[in-house]
Amino acid sequence: MSWKDYIKEDMFPLFTCAGCTHGTVTNAFARVADELKLDKDKTVIVCAIGCAGRIPTFLDFPVLRVTHGRALAFATGIKLSHPEMKVVALMGDGDALAIGGNHFIHAARRNIDITAIVSRNEIYGMTGGQYAPTTPPGARATTAPYGMLEPAFDTCKMAAGAGATYVARTDAYHVQHLQRTLKTALQHKGFGVVEVLTSCPTQFGRRNKVADPAKMLERIKALTVTQAQAERMTPEELEGKFVIGEFVNTSRPELTEIYARAFAGMGV
Numbered sequence: 121m122s123w124k125d126y127i128k129e130d131m132f133p134l135f136t137c138a139g140c141t142h143g144t145v146t147n148a149f150a151r152v153a154d155e156l157k158l159d160k161d162k163t164v165i166v167c168a169i170g171c172a173g174r175i176p177t178f179l180d181f182p183v184l185r186v187t188h189g190r191a192l193a194f195a196t197g198i199k200l201s202h203p204e205m206k207v208v209a210l211m212g213d214g215d216a217l218a219i220g221g222n223h224f225i226h227a228a229r230r231n232i233d234i235t236a237i238v239s240r241n242e243i244y245g246m247t248g249g250q251y252a253p254t255t256p257p258g259a260r261a262t263t264a265p266y267g268m269l270e271p272a273f274d275t276c277k278m279a280a281g282a283g284a285t286y287v288a289r290t291d292a293y294h295v296q297h298l299q300r301t302l303k304t305a306l307q308h309k310g311f312g313v314v315e316v317l318t319s320c321p322t323q324f325g326r327r328n329k330v331a332d333p334a335k336m337l338e339r340i341k342a343l344t345v346t347q348a349q350a351e352r353m354t355p356e357e358l359e360g361k362f363v364i365g366e367f368v369n370t371s372r373p374e375l376t377e378i379y380a381r382a383f384a385g386m387g388v
């Protein structure tokens with residue numbers, strides 16, 4: 121088998137705009153699925169409405185595409201009823217952190233064994249460029265024509281604070297780092313979060329003078345620092361940067377195991 125066996129090539133061409141790096145995440149996922157030899161009968165991907173949510177339908181796994189913001193709610197139901205399944209939620213940042221923010225923090229609190237991958241393109245791509253909770257201050261969006269006035273979420277700090285047992289950030293420029301991070305996350309038991317910095321040249325780029333897909337990738341490169349680099353930087357130097365790497369990798373009781381123990385021998 122090769123990584124291409126995890127892609128539904130008959131569905132090509134992709135619907136995405138040129139330079140959209142949601143596709144880079146899908147590509148990395150397929151390669152890691154091949155490395156880990158993920159069983160297509162024991163893995164399910166849940167995604168929702170949005171460009172990021174549509175991309176997983178090109179992966180050759182059972183894919184459940186649900187209402188915007190509800191990927192983790194459905195993923196939780198699948199995992200509780202089929203604890204033997206590997207459950208992955210592949211989401212956009214608006215999807216995961218705005219309308220789906222509540223599901224996100226409670227999945228982390230419960231430490232349910234789901235891998236949550238959040239593609240952070242800093243905008244609502246599919247619906248025409250409205251700002252997301254991840255849009256950087258000052259950036260323009262259709263709903264922020266004079267620049268974003270609100271601060272952006274730190275997804276990783278939020279996930280860690282809510283109790284996720286694996287938390288990491290990576291990006292679509294450093295693709296080997298992206299693959300290594302996804303590989304570790306997919307082997308983790310418990311609620312794992314991988315934030316992937318991605319680019320939307322069409323809706324973010326055009327409004328923020330980085331419409332060229334290559335420039336958007338250079339922007340990601342310029343904005344990211346490793347944890348080792350971050351340690352040598354002042355808070356002022358770190359302002360607006362994204363530290364990539366692993367922030368949490370720990371274990372504590374997982375929700376479906378807690379349920380199994382609670383109902384053991386009761387015939388439930």
Ligand SMILES: Cc1ncc(C[n+]2csc(CCOP(=O)(O)OP(=O)(O)O)c2C)c(N)n1
Nearest residue numbers: 169170171172188212213214215244245246
């Ligand atoms: C319940 C509901 N609310 C709002 C929408 C409209 N809607 C569709 S996609 C989307 C945002 C998409 O942004 P994101 O999740 O960041 O994904 P992207 O398209 O940027 O990849 C919104 C608001 C919807 N389809 N359903």
Ligand code: SF4
Nearest residue numbers: 136137140171245320
């Ligand atoms: S609108 Fe943005 S997120 Fe959607 S496909 Fe185009 S580049 Fe990708």
